[in-house]
Amino acid sequence: MRFSVFTASTPDWTPQQAVAELAAQGWDGVEWRITDQEHTEVPGFWAGNRATWPLSGLEERLADIGTLTRGAGLAYSGLGGYARCFERTDVARLLAATATLGAGRVRVTMPLLATGDYRDLFAGARKDLEWATAEAARLGVAVLVELHHETIASSASAALRLVDGLDPAAVGVIHDLGNLVIEGHEDHRAAFQLLGPYLQHVHVKNVAWHRAGTGPDGTVSWRPAWATLRDGQADVGAYLRALREHGYDGWVTLEDFSTALPLAERTRDNLAYVKGQLGLSS
Template structure:
């Protein structure tokens, strides 16, 4: 397996700082966050993230992205796009950028459940992906569909139902350990077997559920929150072992949104932790 970091989880670093630091720590690659954001926002995971390349004008940034990435000795584990499947112009732009960079694969996000009737969203996304995979095939790249809570593909079963029959050379699934603690958990080995050739990428982070309030009748309400790899509800070690036993040998991307440790210490410790369980 090869290990990378998704820069959504490194908001305090510039792209140059992220690449240099991660390379010095021994990471194999990097997964760049690509989306437009307000430059006035303070640094944060999903707003003001300094390790983000803007989608608007992305074509002009490609030489610099490649210089920063390859200059640090890092490979691309993929591109972390935020364009939704129905935003075809933006999807086309990301696919083209992926081909130009030689990054191989790019995430295309799925519709949110709250935006409509599930059946309509699902049917629309399937049509969008049929169009997008044809474009991906033309460019020689691949689309990644992430297992993500509150979308139409929160589980491996749902993702497979959506993309089944599409060419695995042009589309695959990101199996995301942390997101599955929110919603969509299925036995990991079964999910890997179910996805078959569509299991093409892995994201690792961790989550823990905490009681947030108690009603007068004693009913407890729970809320999820990000946790360190060691302290969340997902058994990261067992997950890595299951991946290895399945024969997965692709990219494993860390995106730790916990803040218990300072950023540089967090990324260094995460790499040591995952490698220790595959030694």
């Protein structure tokens, strides 16, 4: 396995700082966050993230992205795009950028459940993925569907229904440990077996559920919150070992949205932790 960091989780660093820090810590690669975002004075994961490349004008920045990444000795685990599958113009731009950079694969996000009838959303997304897969194949790259709560593809079973029959050389699935704590969990080994050749990428973070309150009738409500790799409800070590036993030898991308530790300490500790769980030297 090779280990990378998704820059959604490194909001305090500029791209220059991100590659310098990650290379110095011994990471194998980087997964760049690419999206237009709201500007904020204080950097955050989803707005004001300094390690994000804007989608607007992306084509003019590709040379800089390539120079920074290669110059630091890092590989691309992929690109973290935010374009919805039905936003075909933006999907095409992301696929072209992936090909130009030699990044291999790019995430394309699925429709949110709240935006319509599941059956209609699913049928539309399937048609969009058929188009995206053909375009990806033409460019020699792959489009990735992430298992994500509150979308039409929160579980491995749902994602398989979405991509089944499409060319696995041009479309795959991101198995996301943390997201599955919130919604979509299935036995991991069964999910890996089910996805087969579509299991092409892995995201690792952790989540814990907390009491959010108690109603007047005594009913307890709960909410999920990002947690450190050690503190969340998912057993990260068991998960990584299950991946290895399955034969997975691809990218494992960390995207830790906890804030208990300062960013540099957090990324350094995460790399040591995941390698330690696999018995690898850090």
